[in-house]
Amino acid sequence: xxxxxxxxxxxxxxLSGVILILTSMVxxxxxxxxxxxxxxxxxxxxxMTTVEFKFYRAGVAAVILAxxxxxxxxxxxx
Numbered sequence: 334x335x336x337x338x339x340x341x342x343x344x345x346x347x348l349s350g351v352i353l354i355l356t357s358m359v360x361x362x363x364x365x366x367x368x369x370x371x372x373x374x375x376x377x378x379x380x381m382t383t384v385e386f387k388f389y390r391a392g393v394a395a396v397i398l399a400x401x402x403x404x405x406x407x408x409x410x411x
Contacts, residue, residue: 336410343402350395357381357388 361381362371370379374389381389 336406339402339406339410343399343406346395346399346402350392350397350399353388353392353395355392357385357392360385360388 358371358374361374361379362368364382364385373379374381
């Protein structure tokens with residue numbers, strides 16, 4: 334039961350992280366009307382609002398937690 338809950342939490346964190354990152358990208362694209370600049374968010378500094386930045390950082394944190402949880406799952410339930 335713990336294994337299933339852990340795997341479900343992993344997928345939930347990964348899915349929510351991706352959704353949060355995509356949300357911040359869409360917000361930035363709508364605000365600036367620069368959809369080409371959306372793809373540069375990952376390797377170049379762009380001017381984001383506070384709300385966009387919070388969504389982006391929360392998404393990145395959720396994805397990192399999902400990766401850590403995946404490693405824990407692989408250690409305890411290979």
